[in-house]
Structure formats: structure tokens, C-alpha cells
Amino acid sequence: MSFPTTRLRRLRRSELLRSFVQETRLSAKNFIYPLFVGPGSGVKREIASMPGNYQFSVDRVGEECREVADLGVPAVLLFGIPETKDERGSSAYGDDCIVAQAVRAIRQAVGEKLLILCDVCLCEYTSHGHCGVLKGQEVDNDATLDLLAEESLSYARAGADMVAPSDMMDGRVRAIRRALDGASLSHVSILAYSAKYASVFYGPFREAADSAPQFGDRRSYQMDPSNQREALREIALDIEEGADMVMIKPAMPYLDVICRARQEFPIPIAAYQVSGEYSMIVAAAQRGWIDRERAMMETLTAIRRAGADVILTYFAKDAARLLAC
Numbered sequence: 654m655s656f657p658t659t660r661l662r663r664l665r666r667s668e669l670l671r672s673f674v675q676e677t678r679l680s681a682k683n684f685i686y687p688l689f690v691g692p693g694s695g696v697k698r699e700i701a702s703m704p705g706n707y708q709f710s711v712d713r714v715g716e717e718c719r720e721v722a723d724l725g726v727p728a729v730l731l732f733g734i735p736e737t738k739d740e741r742g743s744s745a746y747g748d749d750c751i752v753a754q755a756v757r758a759i760r761q762a763v764g765e766k767l768l769i770l771c772d773v774c775l776c777e778y779t780s781h782g783h784c785g786v787l788k789g790q791e792v793d794n795d796a797t798l799d800l801l802a803e804e805s806l807s808y809a810r811a812g813a814d815m816v817a818p819s820d821m822m823d824g825r826v827r828a829i830r831r832a833l834d835g836a837s838l839s840h841v842s843i844l845a846y847s848a849k850y851a852s853v854f855y856g857p858f859r860e861a862a863d864s865a866p867q868f869g870d871r872r873s874y875q876m877d878p879s880n881q882r883e884a885l886r887e888i889a890l891d892i893e894e895g896a897d898m899v900m901i902k903p904a905m906p907y908l909d910v911i912c913r914a915r916q917e918f919p920i921p922i923a924a925y926q927v928s929g930e931y932s933m934i935v936a937a938a939q940r941g942w943i944d945r946e947r948a949m950m951e952t953l954t955a956i957r958r959a960g961a962d963v964i965l966t967y968f969a970k971d972a973a974r975l976l977a978c
């Protein structure tokens with residue numbers, strides 16, 4: 654059956670019809686809102702490279718999380734900005750590290766109304782800015798695993814629902830799972846940043862988290878943007894090691910990877926619309942070159958359409974507000 658019997662425009666005639674046959678629907682329930690927690694008190698400082706996003710001190714992060722929960726967004730992902738850095742990223746772990754403090758403050762503020770996820774990585778905490786400990790000029794994979802496990806334990810003990818390792822060391826999901834299970838924390842889940850690409854789109858985040866590598870780059874541990882099949886191997890390994898959910902990051906430049914992963918694996922899939930994806934839209938909108946709201950909704954819809962179950966996005970609050978109207 655073809656034209657003139659078939660006319661696809663027939664179902665596009667009105668808003669009601671279009672919405673009736675919509676294949677992908679966005680919901681705030683699928684968003685995770687990333688948050689930056691740093692030292693001091695009374696701090697809510699806007700991040701210059703990510704307008705509309707803030708760095709909070711522990712005493713102010715609770716009120717922000719109440720707002721997030723009230724908007725119907727079910728989860729936050731925490732990044733810590735420590736007071737001091739050293740070779741081994743010591744400020745990433747221990748009961749009083751910045752993220753553990755934030756987890757306790759948020760739990761006190763919102764109870765069980767929010768899922769608290771914690772990014773697990775060393776780059777914000779190491780003096781050299783790499784995601785693990787160094788042996789010479791190289792990141793020592795196996796020596797890093799213990800530290801990532803220690804970091805995960807600190808966040809889980811503080812009350813995190815989920816830890817999200819973003820370091821891209823081999824074997825970290827297994828190391829973290831074992832550590833959690835060994836500490837009677839088998840209820841804490843792991844969202845693995847499985848296919849994390851060595852992307853230029855993390856630029857604004859590195860300014861926000863002061864986590865740019867002091868020498869070299871991350872290409873010896875993060876993935877080559879050219880590779881799709883390798884992403885499937887990363888995901889398969891993380892599932893085998895015990896990941897409860899997997900992530901693809903960035904999102905928009907890697908929709909093909911999300912789509913393939915959706916076809917191959919039954920596991921819940923997250924996609925991270927990263928800082929550069931966010932800031933490009935915001936900057937273009939500030940210049941009047943693009944409509945901020947429409948770009949936000951179109952990109953989020955595209956990421957869901959490709960197959961992501963949940964989206965980590967700096968637009969979470971804005972999009973939730975819009976979806977509520």
C-alpha cells in the first residue's frame with residue numbers, strides 16, 4: 654500500500670494525534686541529576702563553564718536535593734571536590750571524605766525520597782589528575798582497584814544506594830562487588846560506566862571538578878571514539894563482573910552504541926549527557942542561536958529513543974519542570 658492510499662501525514666495533523674502515536678515519551682522518573690559537592694559552608698557557587706549548575710557545600714546540598722525530589726527526579730549522582738589532593742587520592746575515601754559527608758546530609762534531608770548515587774573515581778582527588786595511582790607516567794590498573802573498592806565502601810557505608818565507577822580500570826566492577834559483599838553491603842548496586850569514551854565533551858566538567866590531568870590524557874584507559882564493538886565487550890565484561898546497570902558516555906555522539914547495547918543486553922542502560930553536550934546547548938541559546946528548551950527536549954528524547962532507560966543530565970531539573978506543565 655502506498656501513496657495515495659497511505660498518507661503518513663494523516664497522523665501528524667494535530668497535537669492530540671501526534672501525541673497519541675508518540676513512540677518515545679520522556680519522564681522525569683528516568684532522570685539522574687549530577688551534583689558537585691565541595692568544601693566550606695554556606696556555599697552555592699555557580700560553575701562558570703556550566704551555567705545553571707552549582708558547587709554546593711555539604712550544609713547546602715540537602716536543600717538542593719529536596720528541590721530535586723519535589724520535581725519528581727528520583728536520583729542524584731554526587732561528585733566530590735576535596736580540599737586537598739595527593740598522589741593516591743586519599744581524600745576520596747574514609748568516613749569523613751566529602752562525598753560520604755554529603756551522602757549523610759542528603760539522607761537526613763530527603764530520607765528515602767531520592768536514590769543517592771556516587772561517582773567513584775580518583776581524578777578529582779589525585780594531584781596529577783589521573784583516574785588511578787601512577788607507576789612512573791602510567792596509571793597502574795591493579796594497584797588502583799583496592800583504592801576504588803575502598804572509595805566505594807566509604808560511600809556505601811555512608812548510605813549510598815548505588816556506586817558508579819567511572820575510572821575505566823579493568824576489573825574494577827569485580828573488585829568493588831567483592832568489597833561490598835564482604836562488608837555486608839550486598840544491597841548496594843553498581844552502575845558501571847562501561848563504555849566511557851576519551852571524549853572532548855568532558856571539558857566543562859573538568860573545569861567544574863578541577864580534575865584535568867596534569868600531563869598526558871586519558872586515552873590509555875578511556876575508550877577510542879572510533880570503536881563500537883569494543884563497547885559491547887566492555888559492557889559484557891562489566892555484566893559478568895557484577896554490574897547491575899551499565900552506562901554509555903557521552904550520549905549524543907554515541908547513540909549508535911546505545912542502540913546496539915540495547916539490542917544485545919537485557920540489563921538497564923544509562924546514558925550520560927555530559928557537560929560539553931549541556932554547555933554547547935546553553936551557550937548557543939545564550940547567543941540566540943538555538944532554542945534552549947527545544948534543544949533540551951529533542952536531545953533527551955533522542956537519547957531515550959536510541960534505547961537508554963535512564964539519562965544522567967544537567968537538564969534534569971529544567972526538563973522535569975517542563976514535563977510537569
Ligand code: PBG
Nearest residue numbers: 774776819854855858927928929
Ligand atoms: C570522572 C568523571 C568525569 C566525568 C564523569 N566522571 C570526567 C573525566 O573522565 O574526565 C565527566 C562528566 C561530564 O563531562 O559531565 N572520571
